[in-house]
Amino acid sequence: MRNKDLDETTEQKTFREKASVPSEYQTWQQIAGLYPLTALAFRLGIYRWHQQTLETYRLPLQELPVKGQLVIYTPAQKIPPLSQADVADILKQTSKNPLNSPFPGLEEQKRLFDNFAPIFEIDIASEADKIGSPIWQSGKYPLVDTSKPVVYRHLSHTRIRNQTLLQLNYTIWFPSRPKKSGVD
Structure with missing residues (x-):
């Protein structure tokens, strides 16, 4: 019974093959646009935040301001x-x-x-x-x-x-x- 439920019908297979979700971005727009620059800046900001947070967590409790x-x-x-x-x-x-x-x-x-x-x-x-x-x-x-x-x-x-x-x-x-x- 489980196998019957999981079997894909011809209609389902055809629908799955034809269905597509258009991408919001085109590859050339990602390369030429601000995406690479903003992604790099974002990663750098996250890296700095991680370093600052780690410094705080490394302090003994008595030394926390x-x-x-x-x-x-x-x-x-x-x-x-x-x-x-x-x-x-x-x-x-x-x-x-x-x-x-x-x-x-x-x-x-x-x-x-x-x-x-x-x-x-x-x-x-x-x-x-x-x-x-x-x-x-x-x-x-x-x-x-x-x-x-x-x-x-x-x-x-x-x-x-x-x-x-x-x-x-x-x-x-x-x-x-x-x-x-x-x-x-």
């Missing part, structure tokens, strides 16, 4: 930490499925998220540095309400060396990102 006030956001509830064996057991038990991939239930998810919840230490130099939650008001764009800091959590999976691994994702929202330069 503080422009405002350091605020530490910690998880709301204190729970007994899970041992390495506890985590391994959760992953093993929740991987007993045809995919051999961890799919923890809601209770296991909560335990894992609570156990590995990050502590955020943020330099608050302006309102743009406070974390909050997105809200819709009367405007065209959503705003971020910083009156109650929120950390959003969601699960995902990744593949490394033919093994599916569980990822715990923690997301925070800032109200804005101030411009760094005139072209920003």
Whole structure:
């Protein structure tokens, strides 16, 4: 039945062979136009940004410049930490499925998220540095309400060396990102 569903009919094959999506660019326009120059400038800008970011990450925490006030956001509830064996057991038990991939239930998810919840230490130099939650008001764009800091959590999976691994994702929202330069 699966093979029947996946078989391509003559009409489908003819349609696929004749269907084409016209390119927005013609090769001669790409070569003669600004594309090569802008691509080079863009790559150079990204390279510089990577170098500056790496320099910042290489600094010891005590040497990072503080422009405002350091605020530490910690998880709301204190729970007994899970041992390495506890985590391994959760992953093993929740991987007993045809995919051999961890799919923890809601209770296991909560335990894992609570156990590995990050502590955020943020330099608050302006309102743009406070974390909050997105809200819709009367405007065209959503705003971020910083009156109650929120950390959003969601699960995902990744593949490394033919093994599916569980990822715990923690997301925070800032109200804005101030411009760094005139072209920003």
